[in-house]
Amino acid sequence: MILNIPPRIHTVKPEENLSQISQIYRISVQEIAKANRIQNPDLLYPGTRLTIPFVKPVIDVNAYTIHAGEEGGKEVREAGSFLTYVSPFAYIIREDGGLNAINDTAILQAALTEQVIPMMSITNFTFRDPGSRLAHVILSNTELQDRLLTTIINTMKEKGYRGLNIDFENVYPDDRELYNQFLQRAVDRLHKEGYFVSTALAPKTSAEQKGILYEAHDYAAHGRIADFVILMTYEWGYRLGPPQAISPLNQIKQVLDYAVTVIPRNKIFMGFQVYARDWLLPHVQGQEAETFDMQEAIRRAVQHGAVIQYDRTSQSPFYRYVDEQGRTHEVWFEDARSTRAKFDAVKDYGLQGISYWVLGYPFPQNWVLLEDNFQVRKFRSIH
Secondary structure, three states: OOOOOOOEEEEOOOOOOHHHHHHHHOOOHHHHHHHOOOOOOOOOOOOOEEEEOOOOOEEEEEEEEOOOHHHHHHHHHHHHHHOOEEEEOOEEEOOOOOEEOOOOHHHHHHHHHOOOEEEEEEEOOOOOOOOHHHHHHHHOOHHHHHHHHHHHHHHHHHHOOOEEEEEOOOOOHHHHHHHHHHHHHHHHHHHHOOOEEEEEEOOOOOOOOOOOOOOOOOHHHHHHHOOEEEEOOOOOOOOOOOOOOOOOHHHHHHHHHHHHHHOOHHHEEEEEEOOEEEEEEOOOOOOOOEEEOHHHHHHHHHHOOOOOEEEOOOOEEEEEEEOOOOOEEEEEOOOHHHHHHHHHHHHHHOOOEEEEEOOOOOOHHHHHHHHHHOEEOOOOOOO
16 A cells, blocks of 8 residues: 655745754755755755655664673674764773773774774673772762763864763762763863764653662753763563563663663764563573573574564563473563564654664574664774
8 A cells, every 4th residue: 555645844034044954854964955956954944845755754763782802802893883972881991081992993994994993882880790889989079080081082182082972880879960970061162172972771761760770870961961962762571680682672671761861862872772581481580590682682583483472552472381301481572572662662762873782692583674764974084
C-alpha cells in the first residue's frame, strides 16, 4: 500500500535561515534547498513558503568499546560507517588527579579512518570498586579537579580526542551539588580548548528517585551544563539479578518521559545494549548470567528447539530451554522487531541520537535497521 503523505509547508519568519529551519525538521539544509530549488541558501525571504520533504531523521550515534588495542580498532572499522562518535571505555580517575591510561591508539586510528569522532571517557569505578569514595575525594577538592582537568586536556591533545564523556557512577547523594559544580568547571575549561563535554546518566524516572545510582545524577543540571547526555537505558536485566528484559521499552519510555521535561531533546542520546543474557533457573541471588551476542542467542534457541516468544510489554524476545544437564535456562535478547521498536521511540521522542553499549557483540540486523531508519551524521573533517 502506498501512502500519499501531504508535504509539510514552512513559512519563513523574519531573520530565519535555512540552518535554523533544518534543525526544526531534523533534515539537512541541502535536502530543503533541493526540494525548493534554492540556488543560494543565504537568500531567503520572510513569507516564503518552503516544502519540507520527508526524509530519514538525521541522528548522532555513539558506541562505547571496552576492547583495547587492535581488537578495539577492528570493531570500530567494522561499525565505523554507522557511527558519529566512538568512546573507548575508560580512563579511570585517580585520587591524585591523574588517570589510568588505556591502550586506545588503534581505536583512535580506526576512528580517524572511518571519520568517527573520538570521545574520551573517564570514570570513577571498576568491577572491583564502585568508586563512591574516589569520586568524593575528587569532587570535594578543587585543586585535584584542576589537576584532573589539566591531565584530561593534555591527554586529549596528545591522542586526538575531540570531546569528553564523564561517567561518574555510584556518587554519594550528598555529593550531588559538588558533581554539578565539577561538571560546570569541566565545561568551562574544555570549551575554551574547543572540546565538547557529555555525561552518562543512570536511568531515572523522577527527580526524587532514591538510590546511590540515581540521587547524585541531576538531570536538569546535566541537561543545562553538558553539550549532550547519554541515558544508560539498559541493564534492567542485570547479570547478577533475576532474568528479565535487558532494555525493556516500557521502562525506557518512563525514563524518556521524565528526561524530556528537564533536558532538551536535542541533547539526549538513548542507550541501547547489543548483547544477550542467559540465566539459570531458578535464579539464585548473585548468580551471574552468561552474556553473549545475539547470533549466539539464536543458535542456542535452534540447538535446543526452544520456542522464541515476544513480550509485548517490554517489547523484547525471550525463550527458555533445558540444557544437557537438565537445567532450565531463560534467555533475553534483541531482534529486528525489538530494535525497530526502540528506533521508533527515538523518532517519537525527537531525540538527538543513540548510544550503543557495547561494540564487540555481532548484531548485523541492528546496523541494517539503523541505516533503514536514520541518516547517521558524519562530520567530514575531524582533523
